[in-house]
Amino acid sequence: MSNKTREYKRKYRFYQIASILLLFLPVAIFTVIAFVRGSTAQKLSLGMGVTLSLMFMAANVIFKLAPRSGVWILIISLCVAVQKIQNVIYVTGTCVILEEVITSRLEKYYRDKYKINREIDARFDVNEEESHGERQS
16 A cells, blocks of 8 residues: 555545544533433433434444434434533534535545545556566566
């Protein structure tokens, strides 16, 4: 693997992890806070929202779709358990917009560059092996 291919792979993985963190970290933090501070009824509704959200996210993973619907279901269930829901919506909305506009596009860009360079490296390695075989014969 060439240095350029390694660089593209590293950047692709970085933006992939950043995308996942931007989507799930704020909601996970607010969910934990809501479970700690909420009453029994709030915890029950939040638990049902988390369960529903996990089912949607599992379906999204199976069908290879973006997991944003599960995040928004969690936000709706957080409305019941968190007193100042505006903070949750502002933070999560900002993170989703950043993920959609910046990190997901950079992730796709570097993924494509990585795949292209990986193919070029594979072809280059095959051509080198063929040329070494002809020289030794």
